[in-house]
Amino acid sequence: MKIKNSRILVLAPHTDDGEFGCGGTIAKLIEDQNEVYYVAFSTCEKSVPSHLPKDILSKEVKLATSILGIPARNLKILNYEVREFIRDRQKILEDLIEIRKSIKPDIVFMPSLNDVHQDHKTIAEEGLRAFKFQSIFSYELPWNNLKFQNTLFIKLEERHIKIKVEALNCYESQQFRTYGQEAYSIPQAKFRGLQSGCENAEVFEVIRLFF
Ligand SMILES: [Zn+2]
Structure with a gap:
């Protein structure tokens, strides 16, 4: 089964x-002719190491998403304050509803509803509210997921994982975090591939599915 000619939104x-x-x-x-949109809700200015420019993550996300193949016109960068999404959740919901109306996605990728990071959980909960009639798949961030339902495997080729690693390597400001290294993304893809009878995969939780 292939996802083709669809409008995809990544939160x-x-x-x-x-x-x-x-x-x-x-x-x-993107290789399969889908239109992919990416919305980043925070450039985490408060968390950027003090020796780096405050807007560095904005530059890095532009570069990283271009390596993934997302056109610049499909990238939206918002400026919510990191770790304060719970406080701003109504405004985030209103933004999501506007995004739904303008992009009209068929499929939405978002964090897990069980993600323990307060900002991630807020995006998942408000995403569920905003996208009532769209398929929703939650992506895996293992360091934040106490539990995760492996209900959708997307089989990938080595070249897709290479592109993922190359995109992650654009975040030079985050290289001090251990999960930002190839040492995570490649074994993770292999492990999920092992579970799905192929070389490489990423796993998702199906929250809602429409055909
Ligand atoms: Zn995050």
Whole structure:
């Protein structure tokens, strides 16, 4: 089964979450002629190391998403304050409803409803509210998921994982975080591939599905 000719929306609470959660899948979906949109809700200015420019994540997400194949016109960067999404949840919901009306996605990728990071959980919960009639798949961020239902495997080729790693490597400001290294993305794809009878895969939770 292939996803083709669809409008895909990736919701990333912070600039690199979409690449971690579904970077390989994004590369494959673009190769398969789907239109992919990416919305980042925060460039985490408060968390940027003090020796770097405050807007560095904005530059890095532009580069990373272009490597995935997302056209610049399909990237939207919002400026919510990191770790304060719960406070701003109504405004986020209103933004999501506007995004739904303008993009009209068929499929939405978002964090898990069980993600323990407060910003990720807010995007998942408001995403569920905003996208009532769209298929929703939650992506995996293992360090934040206490539990995760492996209900959708997207089989990938090595080239898709290479693109994912290349995109993640654009986040030079985040290289101090251990999960930003190839050491995570490649074994993760192999492990999920092992579970799905192929070389590489990414796994998702099916939250809602429409055909
Ligand atoms: Zn995040």
